[in-house]
Amino acid sequence: MDSRASTVAELIAARWGDHRPGLWCEDRALTHHEVAAGAAARAALLADVLPPDAEPHIGVLLDNTPEFPLWLGAAALARAAVAGVNPTRRGAELARDILHTECRLLVTERAHLSLLKDLELPGLRLLVTDETGYADALAPYADAQPDASSATPHDRFLLYFTSGSTGAPKAALCSQGRLAAAGRSLAGQFSLGTEDVHYLCMPMFHGNAVIAGWAPALVTGAGVALRRRFSASRFLPDVRRHGATYFTYVGRAVQYVLATEPRPDDRDNPLRLGFGTEAGAVDAAAFERRFGVRLVEGYGSSEGGAAVQWSPGTPPGAVGRAAPGLVVLDPESRAQCPPARFDATGRLLNGDEAIGELVNQGPSPFEGYWRNTAAERERRRDGWYWTGDLFYRDADGYLYFAGRTDDRLRVDGENLAAAMIENILARYEGADAVAVYAVPDPVTGDQVMATIAGTFDPEAFARFLLAQPDLGTKMAPRFVRVAGRMPVTATNKIHRAALRKEGLRCADPVWWRPPGERAYRLLTREDLEHAEGPPAPTRGPSPVRRQGLEPRTR
Missing domain, CATH: 3.30.300.30 (ANL, C-terminal domain)
Incomplete structure (x- = not known):
């Protein structure tokens, strides 16, 4: 593990001369050296094409192709920042994301050009990675070498979008130093090393893939295997093909994999760990039974202001034990909520009083939002970091997620x-x-x-x-x-x-x-049973989410 590097740029430059395989996507493979060289060439291009009087921001509207991590590396070396653009956005809302983050260059591919049709994007230059002219644009910089000497830990590196209750996503800031520190923390927590291969099947415009998957691989020198877009049916073949040992997930990805046809050799795979959010205790257990792979659920606010780490002994349904400074507060009184009480089946009994907002009263690495001081003030009320997420805490200090505070x-x-x-x-x-x-x-x-x-x-x-x-x-x-x-x-x-x-x-x-x-x-009544699903697992967050604070059987 590289424990000395304090910037992403240093981690990129450290791979120069490393000729081990380092990046795979479909039929393409690059060595660590080739990744560093590719990032250096793109960084040199950025130095020439970004206007000197503008913010050094580039938008990346790409699937998980090798170009995405190459441009992340380029931005780090060039002391620029990447705004990951979400291809599920449409029309004026998509244009707003690009314009709000003041991107002067948008890196994209032919598959996404139709999303940009008829959008008003003044002053924006397009670079299409799978068109003939792209290679010509990079050719003059083929001999560039990565130089991390000017990068600092405080350099703005990511602007990644989080949703707001007003309808306009906020662009959370992440510096090179914070991303490098997050990579070191996860690598240490999960004992990740040089021989691991990180499978990135979640979209890289999200923080999950970059912070929890790409960053720890940079720190350790591990390989990265990309899936252009998540595919449940290709999950296990990809893992075997690339020898993947670690992967990240969000949302229903785990359920989709479990929905594939079971095979007698499902446990014949190199994976040892998955890390993410929202799989649920029932599906996590089913995944481990079927594939022999442990899933670790974590919580971290997108902005980096608070995090909860799973540890051995964490009860089913809980996210982890509250670290010093993390408290559950009543937003009105600012008082701590009393501990949760459960019945014999593990169902929450006192949701009305136990559920409150998770607040970090200790030091917070939150770095703010781009051009949104009102949202920053809302997060930093009373000098504390308010997550906007609802939790409850049991008598032993374990935290359970219970939903979000706004719409x-x-x-x-x-x-x-x-x-x-x-x-x-x-x-x-x-x-x-x-x-x-x-x-x-x-x-x-x-x-x-x-x-x-x-x-x-x-x-x-x-x-x-x-x-x-x-x-x-x-x-x-x-x-x-x-x-x-x-x-x-x-x-x-x-x-x-x-x-x-x-x-x-x-x-x-x-x-x-x-x-x-x-x-x-x-x-119909029959449809209702299908739509609501089977009964929820006990001691988890499901019984209280989205139906007020009363327990509920799904």
């Missing part, structure tokens, strides 16, 4: 803002009012539910969704409640808490779109 949804590992989806659905001709909120997914995360006050034609609504250019691939409502009148509070605001609490079991008709289908049909 955010997490669908298949993607954070979405309800307000954004509401703005799109409000265009539907039959809608007098629209509210969007989360209902629990049967396995992990959320499903999108909308209440529409007005008239509803299921066929017309499905056609309407297909016609919206800015409706991202995760945004279409799985459930639509049709109400004669939108419930409101005493101050005439939409009563979102009541809508969430009633969920699918409401008096109004609910239409739904079964997985894999585009057409909506009325939700």
Whole structure:
């Protein structure tokens, strides 16, 4: 492990002259030396093409191809910052992400050019990695060598998007020093080493793949195997092909792998560890039984302000033990919430008082948001870091995740803002009012539910969704409640808490779109059982998520 390097640039430069295989993707393989050389060439190109009077920010709109880590390395060497652009965003929202982070160069590929069609992106230069002119653009810099001497730990390195309740994602900042430190921490925690191979099947525009997968590989000199896009059916063949020993995941990825046809040789694989979030205790246990691979669930706010580490002895459903400074507070009184109490089956009994917001009262590595001082102030209230996430804590100090404090949804590992989806659905001709909120997914995360006050034609609504250019691939409502009148509070605001609490079991008709289908049909009692899934595991977060604070059987 390289314990001396304090910047990502130093970690990139350290691989110069290392001719071991270091990066694989499909049929392409690069040595560590070739990765360092490729990063150096791109860094030299950046020095020539980035305007000197602009922020040194580049957008990367790529699948997980070798170009993505090469441009990350280039940005580190050039003291530039990368904004990972989410290809599930559409239209004006996609343009907003690029313009907000002040990117003057966008690195992309032909497959994503259609997303940029008709967008107003003044002053933006495109570099398309799979077009003929790309190799010509890089050719003059082929002899460049990585020089990390000017990089500092404080250099801005990542601007990665997190969802906000107002509908506009915030660009969280991550410096070279913080990413290098995160890589060292994870490598040490999981005893990762030079001979490991990290399988990156989660998208690299997310922090999970870069911080939890790529960074520790840089620190140790491990190899990295990329999957262009996650594929459950190719997961085990990829792992065997590349000799992968470690992988990261988010959301329902683990469930998708478990849904593949079991084989007698499933345990014949080189993996020893998976690290991520939201797999759930039941699926984690099933994964270990089937593949012989332990999954470690962790929690870390995207902004880096708080983290909870799993350790041996952590109860099922818990994330880990609270580190010094981490407390669960009542947001109104600022008082610590009392410990959680469970019944004999492990179901939470005192959610009303035990659930509060996770707050870091100790030192925080949070580095802020790009051009969003209001959001920074919200995070740093009272001199503490407020995560925006709900937790409860048992008598032994173990923490359990219980949801989010604002109108955010997490669908298949993607954070979405309800307000954004509401703005799109409000265009539907039959809608007098629209509210969007989360209902629990049967396995992990959320499903999108909308209440529409007005008239509803299921066929017309499905056609309407297909016609919206800015409706991202995760945004279409799985459930639509049709109400004669939108419930409101005493101050005439939409009563979102009541809508969430009633969920699918409401008096109004609910239409739904079964997985894999585009057409909506009325939700029946039999459908309801399928949509809500099997009973939730005990002592986990599921019984309290998204249905107020009362225990619930799914």
